[in-house]
Amino acid sequence: MTGKAVRKNRKLYIVALTGIVILVIGILLQIALGSSPIPLPDVIKSLVATDDSKTTAIVQTLRLPRAVLAVLLGASLAVAGALMQAITRNSLASPQVFGVNAGASLAIVTTLIIWPGMNSQWTVYTAFLGAALGGLTVYLFATGGKTTHVKLALAGMAVHLFLSSLTQGAIVLNEQATDVVYWLVGSISGKDWTHVKILVPWAAGGLILSFILSRSISILVLGENMATGLGEKVKWIRLSAGILVIVLAGASVAVAGPIGFIGLIVPHITRKLVGGDYQRTLPFAALFGAILLVYADILSRYISYPYESPVGIVTALIGAPFFLYLARKGRGIKQ
Template structure:
């Protein structure tokens, strides 16, 4: 892959992301012009339109961008750690684990703040990851990648059933929790954007510095050891970053699936196998994908909104089936 192609890929992704951000702020039940958006930033006059832009559209767009970047980078790191093209926070049950504990806390303590909900999501995501890995390693090593994915799907189903059971016994917040569980960036406020910014920016920066280690790990344990890579330390640090990125995203938006599965494949096709490029490009493409999915979700049943998690599931489910079938065929060769 030539350098001009990589430069073109980066430039195109960045330009499309900027356009998608403007469209995200502009489009909806009320459509705003670019001049109106600029005026709301530099010449705020307290009008209804300016208040909607500042307090509704801007935080929603920021939340969507950070959520997409977080999930995509988390998925790329997971695929490097496990050398498994089927890996992602959603498929491996991390999102469901984070959501289950977060919902439990919301039911027990309805006044819980977004800042505190993050820690519940961290605990749930970490526990789910440990359970999936422990159960998957109990199988024989044949088709290990598929076993990990199928175990993750099974654990995800179990945790989802647990979450639904919790909701059945507490219907006071039923509508709010069910919409959140479907994965939504609607009605996100500045406090949600602040939580994401607080955790996401440091975690993403650390993730980008792990690009070389991720590239070495993706080559296999034997070669990684030969190159001086400390496997346990590298995997542990990457796993921690994955849990932080996925956990904070779930605490704000609910469990949005398949972004972390799809985007790393796109990034590798555009920039090659070097994770020093794959990780930042995944962040760009993940933000772009979720912005486009959110824009589509606003018009599926207009004027009502569809949770963005449903849109990503419609896109991602066929992609997951395709990858699983291809992986199984490759294992037979």
Template sequence: MVTKNTTIHKFKLWFTITLGVLLLFISFIASLSVGAYSIDFSQVLAALFTNDGSKAASIIQTIRLPRAVVGLIIGACLAIAGSIMQSITNNPLASPQIFGVNAGASLMVVIGVVLFPDLAPNTLVYFAFLGAAFGGAVVYYMASTGGGMTPVKLALAGITVHLFLSSLIEGIVLFNETSTEDVLFWLAGGIDGRNWGDVQLLLPWTLAGVLTAMILSKSLTILSLGDDLAKGLGQNIGLIRGASAVLVIILAGVSVAVAGPIGFIGLMIPNIVRSLIGSDYRLVIPISALFGAVLLTGADVISRYIAFPAESPVGIVTALIGAPFFLYLARKGGRSS
């Protein structure tokens, strides 16, 4: 028998998915058309399928299309990483930025650039993985001691570690100005200038991470209900948390390696999605990926108007949106609904 609540839930689910797909299409097309050289809709569609040698087609296929694809992938990665972190910690304030994952990855990438300036980007990814693991482990340890993790303790520990690691980054940049000129812009978080090589770097890690996240999604749903219930249902909590932590390191680490520490996507999107469709992570993960891609791509379009026609880091826009959202959650005591 279909109840009224079931019908309402299905309607909200399909409405949310339809809205996400529509917004994704709009933001993607806007990303291809908006810039110092404006390109109209008909030219965008034509350039997606053929290269007629025109200036518009060349700009789209070599500059804007890879940039938009990178935005879609990284937005999805960060949103999935945030949803996983919020499930395994049962804390809506958990995210790659608050947990020190982004800052740790950034620190190790900067160290790699300074010490080994000739390293290929695919090698710097492993520096990012190592830093993400270090930053996340430190915050988790600090937030878990003395009576267990609470939203307030997590926020305080995360901000403390983030500020400390950021100060180390600033010190490295200050004393190595000649080798870190490009790093300054990268540290603000941006996807401008990304190319098909970055897409190739992102894809294998992203596909592996997304597939594994979907495999774990049922266990993450149970784990989000609490450790006692998860144990009672036969879940191996240690194994799930360990595998989930590796996923977060991969998804957030590769994102930081390519685009810098873009913040707040992993905080905002999972909370918004759960408030719309509930806490079934078989749905939360893919829909978070959808809206994460929408948010980063849309924010990238907005960032082009900040200092038009010059480029501005997309991290500025996500911070302007995300900081009030973080304060809102913190004021509610970490309750997302």
């Protein structure tokens, strides 16, 4: 192994270790902070305690599932964004920008109006269908004539705003649907282990399959001709990655609403730190996505303290300027 490779591996280990430490600290802070702060030593004890104390109940039934959800959702949305940017070779691609989140939201709200008693599992399937229709609509609108990165992003934002308007209209016209307004901004407040159980199989399965597909994604990013020459089935890779985006983003929206911009921001940060090889980019994107959402959730509790704001507001405050910066650059994926 050359000296350059050794330094590169050392950098990866340092970035990974630093990220894990930051994530663990964030999880502990997320559990400790709230309307009634809990000292960190008590938090650590309560995580493994079996007593019936009030502190243990708060930690294990309210705050711990919320922290687990933040990790899973952040990882899922970040990997979904990285996959979208890879298969479209568009630096502006993300589930939020390309209408995937908005499509899932519209499908869920419409179905809840028609079928108020729909169980949670069917909510996830509905989100998958809406996510697929949203993404397909953007693709069909943007493929006429010469497709550019900005054109694709503008088509995505137009579809996103249109689908979001339909969702808001459905809520206004149906009084029974007003309880989902807070959810539509993107929130993990009030979630419990039931929501974790719904998300875990889809998030874990989607993330694992994404990591397995990462080598083929890395080759695809080099160009379709090169990928075909190396024996890769380009159409199969795109289809597989697209399905994984729908699973990861759809399940996330079904559980927590459309939390935006994580899938846009994190892949860029990840490629800057660890390079463009998706065998490294996807796992690190999952780590950084979890970190971003955990700390965004902490910040959401203090924007309008003592009241709590949806975490989607925080990610939007960070992500909107980042999107405008990337749109101004107007460039594709760098390797």
